Amino acid sequence: MxxxxxxxxxxxxxxxxxxxxxxxxxxxxxxxxxxxxxxTPELKTVLHNAADALGMLRTEREADLIATVRYWGTGTMxxxxxxxxxxxxxxxxxxxxxxxxxxxxxxxxxxxxxRAVEVVSDKFAWxxxxxxxxxxxxxxxxxxxxxxxxxxxxxxxxxxxxxxAAANVAAAGGVTTLTFPIASIGATxxxxxxxxxxxxxxxxRMGTSVITTTYSDYGDWNGADYLSDVxxxxxxxxxxxxxxxxxxxxxxxxxxxxxxxxxxxxxxxxAGSTAQAASR
Amino acid sequence: xxxxxxRYGATVLSAAVGALMMTSSIAAQNGGGGRxxxxxxxxxxxxxxxxxxxxxxxGAWGGAGGGGARDGSPFDEKGNLRLAGRYRKGNPxxxxxxxxxxxxxxxxxxxxxxxxxxxxxxxxxxGNVQDSNFHCMPAGVPRMxxxxxxLQTARDVVFLYREKNQxxxxxxxxxxxDPVNSMDQTYLGDSVGHWEGDTLVVDVVGFNSETWLGWPGxxxxxxxxxxxxxxxxxxxLLYQATADDPDVLLKPWAMNPRTLQLNTNPTTQIEDPPCxxxxxxxxxxxxxx
Numbered sequence: 001m002x003x004x005x006x007x008x009x010x011x012x013x014x015x016x017x018x019x020x021x022x023x024x025x026x027x028x029x030x031x032x033x034x035x036x037x038x039x040t041p042e043l044k045t046v047l048h049n050a051a052d053a054l055g056m057l058r059t060e061r062e063a064d065l066i067a068t069v070r071y072w073g074t075g076t077m078x079x080x081x082x083x084x085x086x087x088x089x090x091x092x093x094x095x096x097x098x099x100x101x102x103x104x105x106x107x108x109x110x111x112x113x114x115r116a117v118e119v120v121s122d123k124f125a126w127x128x129x130x131x132x133x134x135x136x137x138x139x140x141x142x143x144x145x146x147x148x149x150x151x152x153x154x155x156x157x158x159x160x161x162x163x164x165a166a167a168n169v170a171a172a173g174g175v176t177t178l179t180f181p182i183a184s185i186g187a188t189x190x191x192x193x194x195x196x197x198x199x200x201x202x203x204x205r206m207g208t209s210v211i212t213t214t215y216s217d218y219g220d221w222n223g224a225d226y227l228s229d230v231x232x233x234x235x236x237x238x239x240x241x242x243x244x245x246x247x248x249x250x251x252x253x254x255x256x257x258x259x260x261x262x263x264x265x266x267x268x269x270x271a272g273s274t275a276q277a278a279s280r
Numbered sequence: 281x282x283x284x285x286x287r288y289g290a291t292v293l294s295a296a297v298g299a300l301m302m303t304s305s306i307a308a309q310n311g312g313g314g315r316x317x318x319x320x321x322x323x324x325x326x327x328x329x330x331x332x333x334x335x336x337x338x339g340a341w342g343g344a345g346g347g348g349a350r351d352g353s354p355f356d357e358k359g360n361l362r363l364a365g366r367y368r369k370g371n372p373x374x375x376x377x378x379x380x381x382x383x384x385x386x387x388x389x390x391x392x393x394x395x396x397x398x399x400x401x402x403x404x405x406x407g408n409v410q411d412s413n414f415h416c417m418p419a420g421v422p423r424m425x426x427x428x429x430x431l432q433t434a435r436d437v438v439f440l441y442r443e444k445n446q447x448x449x450x451x452x453x454x455x456x457x458d459p460v461n462s463m464d465q466t467y468l469g470d471s472v473g474h475w476e477g478d479t480l481v482v483d484v485v486g487f488n489s490e491t492w493l494g495w496p497g498x499x500x501x502x503x504x505x506x507x508x509x510x511x512x513x514x515x516x517l518l519y520q521a522t523a524d525d526p527d528v529l530l531k532p533w534a535m536n537p538r539t540l541q542l543n544t545n546p547t548t549q550i551e552d553p554p555c556x557x558x559x560x561x562x563x564x565x566x567x568x569x
Contacts, residue, residue, distance in 0.1 A: 057368075058368065058377075058378040058381050058382060059368055059378045059382060060366065060367060060368050062368065065378070065381050065382055065385050066381070067384075067385050067386050067387065068384075068386070070401075096386060096387040097387075131394055131397060132393075132394020132395075132397065133394055225564065225565045225566050225567075226405065226565070226566045226567060227377070227565075227567070228377055228380070228381065229374070229377055230381075254401070254405065256380050256381055256384055256404075256405075257381055257384035257385055257386065257496075258384070258401055258404065258405075259389070259392075259397060259400040259401050259404060259496065259497065261389075261391060261392075261397065263391055263530065
């Protein structure tokens, strides 16, 4: 083990303060007792237990050290009323930025294969022909793409932690719900957490849209020779206004904070600045 | 966990250089105060200077060990590696995996050209085969970080590392790179230094492509150039390094700077455990925390 002093310094600076507070005196484990009491649990307890169940809390200090995630899968997606077969879905997330790249290869009902690479990096969004290549600005869609980051299980915990006192917890029938706003993108999320502290459903309201994602079959899908103890759902289903838009089965993950970058291309930054100036 | 950390003992090199350092740098280390042990106080301590007026970087920097085992030692009284109590929930497997995650936490990492993103990922995931340092080869510059001990004369500085007993002898008399050595390809490259005000600037070229910039698969080519900057203020040493490799990087990468305190412990040693080659062919896991 070679945990360097530099790494420790970075961790100390960047670990989510609220999370650290939540950890104090708790000592909970991923196998912590289900919340069977009818009493509503405290927010910090809910966040700690969810983070712990997802494998986010690392080292003896139990700090959230999950910065990046990659995942791959196959399934189906709905576009313009048509069902596409997804033959490769590669998601790369960097929570630090925050940024995300979704690289999809899909087959249209007419048999034509398409590749779409959709990227967001903070306030900038663009499309690529392959990762990092031929960027084209995608105006007005950055917040919708950022929402996808914070709807991921680990993203929910981070966003709810960042919401602080604006987050609320409710408990009923063995199910805990966590509601919080993400002011920066104008969305409100409601996450449903089961008795094992896993996030089962996330409902997001943004503008007039209601987006719901359900997660099931959590596990460490890094492969037997690369286990990290970070839990990720095997099955992801997303609905928009009641209609299923994505049904994904995850085949592999890399949850060891893999290399995930999305530098904002010059033309995208320029287009973003121009649009900003025009809107003033 | 690769069985690399087998014994904890002083090395032949440390013993050899120890006598040299006793005469060349004790005065600088002690700053005239002769403190008994541990990092020196940083406030209101004048920066020692050599007769030519430059800051004297000589000394042991950081927690350079020595003085026998203390409470913080990873080994027990019998010399066995402590496995319990240092890891999350006391589980060494957690320690291994947490280390793997911690070392990749970022967010400061080199920005590669898009065509190399997958290569970085591959090198990282398969680091137990691809990382030459995992197989006891030198970590190289700048991965091995700042020296733990510096000896300085008017003509050169000697950097000593607790990293496979590596050392570098760096001329600081203003000479350019040697035309032959700088075209050679070595683990530590060809270094020349010069002073910019009170900062020693070391320019390093002539690397092989075996070493990495960092643990998570940050490979480089033999076009790598590293600029190290060392600044002493009182009993504090600031170490900064910037790596540039225009063949694979989009822009130069500045490592996280390191600030080291002068270690005035008179029993300080450079204790460097031997590196034991990992048996990659028979490893059953890619984990390498």
